[in-house]
Amino acid sequence: MAKPSEIDEPTREYPEVEDQPTPAPEPRTGMGGFARVLIFTGVVFALIVAMCLGLRAVNVLPGFDNPFSDKTTDRSQPVLLQSMRDLSRYVAADGTFQVIVDLQENRENIPDFLLNKRTLFVGSGTVEEYVDFGQLAEGAVKVDNNDKSVTIELPPPQQGQAALDMERSYVVAEERGLLNRFGDAFRSDPGQQQRVYQLAQQRITEAARASGLDQRARDNTTKMLQGLLTSLGYTSVTVTFASP
Incomplete structure (x- = not known):
């Protein structure tokens, strides 16, 4: 039979615990402010172009030209007369x-x-x-x-x-x-x-x-x-x- 002195006594004080460092906040995964500005500017520009084209289609702005219309450039040389003759x-x-x-x-x-x-x-x-x-x-x-x-x-x-x-x-x-x-x-x-x-x-x-x-x-x-x-x-x- 164990002696009373050999029985472990209950812990009277809790051991000291070292302070854990506070974890750093995770980086935000959303779009930055600059990206939002670019997207907003693109949407506004697209709306303006669509509105102008629509007004031109209904003849509200007949003088407005399509900024994305096809353009043909003629770089042909002048006509060269090679010969001339009289015919009968x-x-x-x-x-x-x-x-x-x-x-x-x-x-x-x-x-x-x-x-x-x-x-x-x-x-x-x-x-x-x-x-x-x-x-x-x-x-x-x-x-x-x-x-x-x-x-x-x-x-x-x-x-x-x-x-x-x-x-x-x-x-x-x-x-x-x-x-x-x-x-x-x-x-x-x-x-x-x-x-x-x-x-x-x-x-x-x-x-x-x-x-x-x-x-x-x-x-x-x-x-x-x-x-x-x-x-x-x-x-x-x-x-x-x-x-x-």
Whole structure:
């Protein structure tokens, strides 16, 4: 049995506890004053712009221009006159033609998805048929005042080069292989487009030769001269064309 002196006595005084330092306040995570000012200024500016645009839309401020409107600057150079010449042509007829050009450039034994250039182009152009009165031969015009008759021998009609109408001509589709696309990223090929235009002009010019435009030009020129000379008092007007 334990002795009474060996039994622990209750603690009469609490041990001293050192003072703990007061923790520092955590930093505030909200937006600072400067950020609030910036946001407020942006909102006010947006409201002002929206209000001004709205007033302009209802014609309250008709003179107010949109500060964010598109602007186009023309830095083209002045037109340079390269040549000038006198013409004695009578344009007797013209025709408007349309052609579809499908031009493809590829390499044999190489798949098209790797190396291929294909352009589908719709070309619209006009071809003129004219008579050049400056090429009249000596003695081509014979006048008989007694009979009131005139005989004229004209040079054969000539056909001009087809002129493409770029407002009515357009590219329908273009196909390029992977290697072509990679090469186009570093260099352009304006010659491809030029070849398409030239091919369209060539096709239209060839089609005009077989369209009967030459005969129409002969008929129109004959009617024009007959009407002109008849109004001058001649009763018989004969118009012929020399052989090409």
